[in-house]
Structures are given as structure tokens and as C-alpha cells.
Amino acid sequence: MGFVTQKFGFPLLSISVRGSCPRSARIVFWAVGGETFLIKATAFMKFSVFVAPSAVRCDLSAATKDEVIAELVQALVDSGEILAKDKDDIVKAIMRREELGSTGIGRGVAVPHTKHPSVKKLVGTVGVSPTGLDFESLDGQKARLFFLLVSPPDRPGDHLRALENISRQLRDEQFCKILSQSTSAEDILQLLEEADSQQSGN
Numbered sequence: 125m126g127f128v129t130q131k132f133g134f135p136l137l138s139i140s141v142r143g144s145c146p147r148s149a150r151i152v153f154w155a156v157g158g159e160t161f162l163i164k165a166t167a168f169m170k171f172s173v174f175v176a177p178s179a180v181r182c183d184l185s186a187a188t189k190d191e192v193i194a195e196l197v198q199a200l201v202d203s204g205e206i207l208a209k210d211k212d213d214i215v216k217a218i219m220r221r222e223e224l225g226s227t228g229i230g231r232g233v234a235v236p237h238t239k240h241p242s243v244k245k246l247v248g249t250v251g252v253s254p255t256g257l258d259f260e261s262l263d264g265q266k267a268r269l270f271f272l273l274v275s276p277p278d279r280p281g282d283h284l285r286a287l288e289n290i291s292r293q294l295r296d297e298q299f300c301k302i303l304s305q306s307t308s309a310e311d312i313l314q315l316l317e318e319a320d321s322q323q324s325g326n
Contacts, residue, residue: 168292168323169246169285171316174273179203179249180309184270189259192251193218193236196272199249206274210242214274228261232304233294237273239283246275246282250312252304268304293319 179199186192197215200206206214217238221227228234249272256266271290275283293299299319306312 168289169282170320170323171289172320174246174248174282174286175316176200176203176205176247176249177309177313179205180312181249181251182306182309182312184251184253186253187257189222189257190215190219192234192253192257192259192267192270193222193272196236196249196251196270197274199251200247200272200274203249205247206243210240214238214240214242218272218274222260226260226262228259228267229294230261230263230265231294231300232256232261232265232268233271233300234259234261234267234269235271235273235287235290237275237283237287239275239277239280241277243274243276246273246279246286248273248286250303250316252306252312269300289323 176199179196179202181196181199184192184195186195194211194215197206197211197218201208201211217240218236221238222236226234227236251270251272253268253270256268259267261267273283273286275286299315302315303312306315
């Protein structure tokens with residue numbers, strides 16, 4: 125007879141189902157901003173696959189939700205990951221998504237994301253706000269750590285695997301602490317690389 129183990133870690137609920145066979149299946153429920161995603165995955169998507177290194181920002185200057193989303197999307201424009209002509213529409217798409225429920229998941233973290241036909245692959249960036257800002261987060265705290273994702277509508281699996289990887293790392297208090305203390309893009313990229321390496325070893 126098989127058994128079920130549950131691991132709760134905001135915002136992730138992971139259920140591993142094991143039976144007599146040597147392989148196990150893992151089902152993940154990822155809830156954020158009024159949406160609940162059901163993810164069946166055997167492998168996480170590494171940060172190196174979707175985070176654009178030249179778009180990472182350690183010193184976000186934005187003071188509001190609208191401004192930080194625009195600043196992060198502009199970082200993707202500057203890195204060549206999205207076209208300048210698509211910036212405003214992508215920002216609007218992310219803000220429409222925010223109207224469904226804030227992606228400020230609490231503990232100083234926000235994960236704004238959207239799907240947009242202008243991108244051909246999943247792209248993302250990471251940003252740190254030294255002072256934090258009001259992102260209408262679930263716990264009312266200011267958000268300091270931002271993971272922004274934009275993916276094509278026809279690649280939902282990539283989108284969800286990236287969200288799963290982000291949520292997995294955010295359950296690690298040491299990861300969040302080091303990320304919040306990063307003073308350069310290089311510091312952030314090194315942390316993401318270490319997270320990828322640890323993931324490969326699991």
C-alpha cells in the first residue's frame with residue numbers, strides 16, 4: 125500500500141505519493157494572487173534557464189507597485205529579452221493579472237507574472253528593493269524581493285515549473301536572507317547559481 129507525505133511551506137503545498145514501485149510522483153499546488161496551479165513535475169526549471177543575467181537588479185528605485193513592475197520590465201527590454209515596443213503592453217498585462225489578486229505572497233516577496241504572445245520563450249528577472257515598497261502583499265508587509273516572469277501563452281508548463289522553482293527557494297529562509305542583502309547583480313547571480321547546483325545534486 126502506498127502512503128502520502130505532505131509538506132507545507134508558504135506558498136507551496138507539495139504532496140509526494142509513493143507506492144510499491146521505486147519511482148514516486150509529486151503533485152504541487154502553488155497558490156498566489158487568487159490562483160491555484162496544479163503542477164505535476166519531476167524536475168524543477170533552473171534559474172539559469174529563464175533569468176536574464178543582464179536584467180537582474182539589486183537596487184530597484186521604484187516606490188510603488190506600478191513603478192517596480194515597469195522597472196523590471198524595462199530591465200528585460202534593456203537586456204534584449206523583450207522588444208521596447210511591447211513594454212507597455214506587457215506592463216499592462218501584468219497589472220491586469222494583479223487586479224485578480226496581488227502576487228505579493230508575503231514575507232517581503234512578490235512574483236508578478238503574465239503570459240504574452242510577444243515572447244517566444246519564458247523570460248524573467250530578479251530584483252531587490254533596498255527599502256521595500258507597498259505591493260499590497262497578503263501579509264501587509266512591504267515587498268523587497270521580486271521575481272518577474274513573462275512567458276508565451278502556449279508554454280504553460282515552463283511557466284509553472286519556473287513558479288515551482290521560485291516557490292521552492294523562497295521556503296529557504298537563508299536563501300531569502302542572502303538575496304535581500306545582495307549589493308550587486310553578481311551577488312544575486314551567484315546565489316541563483318548555487319541554488320541551481322544544489323538542485324542538481326538532489
